[in-house]
Amino acid sequence: MRAGVIISVIGHVGAVMMTFLAWETAPLVVPMQGTVVPIEILEISAESNVRALSIPEPEDLAPAAAEEETTPEAVEPPAPSPTPAPRPPRPTPQQNDELDLASIARMVDKQREPGRERTNGATSDRNQRGAGLGTAEVASMQDRIRALTQAHMRRCWRMPSDLPDPERLVVTVEWELDRNGSLRGQPRVTSPRNYNFDPPMRTAAENALRAVRQCDPYPFPNDPIVGEHYDLWRSGDFTFRVSQ
Amino acid sequence: MRLIRTILAAISMALAVCLAAPASAQIHVDINDGNLNPMPIAVPDFLSANPNAAAVGRDVAGVIRANLDRSGLFRQIEQGAFIENIQDMNVPPRFADWRVISAQALVVGQVSALPDGRVRIEFRLWDVLSEQSLTGFQYATTPDNWRRIAHRISDQIYEQLTGERGYFDTRIVFVSETGPRTRRVKRLMIMDQDGANPFFLTGPEAQVLTPRFSPSTQMITYMSFETGQPRVFLYNLETNRREVLGDFPGMTFAPRFTPDGSGVVVTLDMNGNSEIFLDGSALARAQASHQ
Numbered sequence: 001m002r003a004g005v006i007i008s009v010i011g012h013v014g015a016v017m018m019t020f021l022a023w024e025t026a027p028l029v030v031p032m033q034g035t036v037v038p039i040e041i042l043e044i045s046a047e048s049n050v051r052a053l054s055i056p057e058p059e060d061l062a063p064a065a066a067e068e069e070t071t072p073e074a075v076e077p078p079a080p081s082p083t084p085a086p087r088p089p090r091p092t093p094q095q096n097d098e099l100d101l102a103s104i105a106r107m108v109d110k111q112r113e114p115g116r117e118r119t120n121g122a123t124s125d126r127n128q129r130g131a132g133l134g135t136a137e138v139a140s141m142q143d144r145i146r147a148l149t150q151a152h153m154r155r156c157w158r159m160p161s162d163l164p165d166p167e168r169l170v171v172t173v174e175w176e177l178d179r180n181g182s183l184r185g186q187p188r189v190t191s192p193r194n195y196n197f198d199p200p201m202r203t204a205a206e207n208a209l210r211a212v213r214q215c216d217p218y219p220f221p222n223d224p225i226v227g228e229h230y231d232l233w234r235s236g237d238f239t240f241r242v243s244q
Numbered sequence: 245m246r247l248i249r250t251i252l253a254a255i256s257m258a259l260a261v262c263l264a265a266p267a268s269a270q271i272h273v274d275i276n277d278g279n280l281n282p283m284p285i286a287v288p289d290f291l292s293a294n295p296n297a298a299a300v301g302r303d304v305a306g307v308i309r310a311n312l313d314r315s316g317l318f319r320q321i322e323q324g325a326f327i328e329n330i331q332d333m334n335v336p337p338r339f340a341d342w343r344v345i346s347a348q349a350l351v352v353g354q355v356s357a358l359p360d361g362r363v364r365i366e367f368r369l370w371d372v373l374s375e376q377s378l379t380g381f382q383y384a385t386t387p388d389n390w391r392r393i394a395h396r397i398s399d400q401i402y403e404q405l406t407g408e409r410g411y412f413d414t415r416i417v418f419v420s421e422t423g424p425r426t427r428r429v430k431r432l433m434i435m436d437q438d439g440a441n442p443f444f445l446t447g448p449e450a451q452v453l454t455p456r457f458s459p460s461t462q463m464i465t466y467m468s469f470e471t472g473q474p475r476v477f478l479y480n481l482e483t484n485r486r487e488v489l490g491d492f493p494g495m496t497f498a499p500r501f502t503p504d505g506s507g508v509v510v511t512l513d514m515n516g517n518s519e520i521f522l523d524g525s526a527l528a529r530a531q532a533s534h535q
Binding site for chain 2: 160163186213
């Protein structure tokens, strides 16, 4: 019984020691490929990363800095020796950190280079992002578009509050926008259908149309969040209703 | 069986396309908050070919501007801010020039002299934002009737842009009081709604009270001491004739037209009792005798 306990303890300690050994040996293998593996991961994630939307457009300094960094840093790491030597002349830990940071920065700068994907392939880029948006993101962006619209429309829409029965004067106007936020074609009243023979309703409809035209152009393209999501504000409708 | 399955598949695909497309393409926004600011409107002086007509054109445009301003629903844009100098009312204006100065509506008109001595006053109302003509009329009248035409044009503009009937081509009847407090003279007067063209309807001997306009005809009812007793009178503005409404032993006062204008309700004081009395026949007789 006692021997069993001792054996068990020894076994457990041995198992724990083996895990330590494994923890120590793992970094010895990974840093060997560390110069390659993170780069590949970054390339994949940068192409499909939605957060890149909020990054401002590349500045002029970025490519120059990238070029300066690439020449020394790319040469500095030793050639990967295929020999399975246990101790290759690996860089010190500090050097290794610098190398990783430099390679990450290089990859980001490559993504920022003008003339690359972001500016060149706007259409394909947009499609990728649109496909990448989740339902929650779309909903929050639509909420933002609504908030922008309501704030923008406040100065343009003259409410028909002084007309008889303003609560019934609900008008829906359909519209389409160009990429620069200006109206494409003429907005049209979709509801109610026949308002010409109802003078207050006709006035409310004309007020709504006038508001949509007066608020042209719309602020969506300049918004940092929804600006590039043209699909979300390309077309839609406003329902004008006097609040109670 | 296979045919039915194919048809069902086609229908479901069509439904999926129909339901999915609008949902992804459109955003719906409820607008509940706006403003009640007056609408900016530009009314340049009406065009004309000769100096006399030019004076009428300036006056007509001035009256229209004042009417719309006074309504509180419109804000005039100063003529000094105008970019385009309109030369021909039959040519569409340069809407961009009017949008720059924030005009939402533009009134263009002209006055021309006719061979028979009358003048023709015409106007057109433009929606600057939609670049469409909203309405336009022309009137031929004697030159001294220009103010009335200006009021009617104001009514047209007001009705087109607000959806409610204009009130500019209306008149106000009121009691003019003059003299010291102990010898007050109260006379019946009438004027345009903007205060123009005031004139007396009764002389100084008639102490006039409580005048009321008919809702449907050019008739006024009022109480006067003209005959020594308080009596209710009817005044026809088209013929400038008046007559006593009824002949009762007591006094009659506080007249009102019925809502449809077909009768007059008066208060009749007999034997110490005040009774409301409706007289439709006297009104009909007065109207018939004056026609």
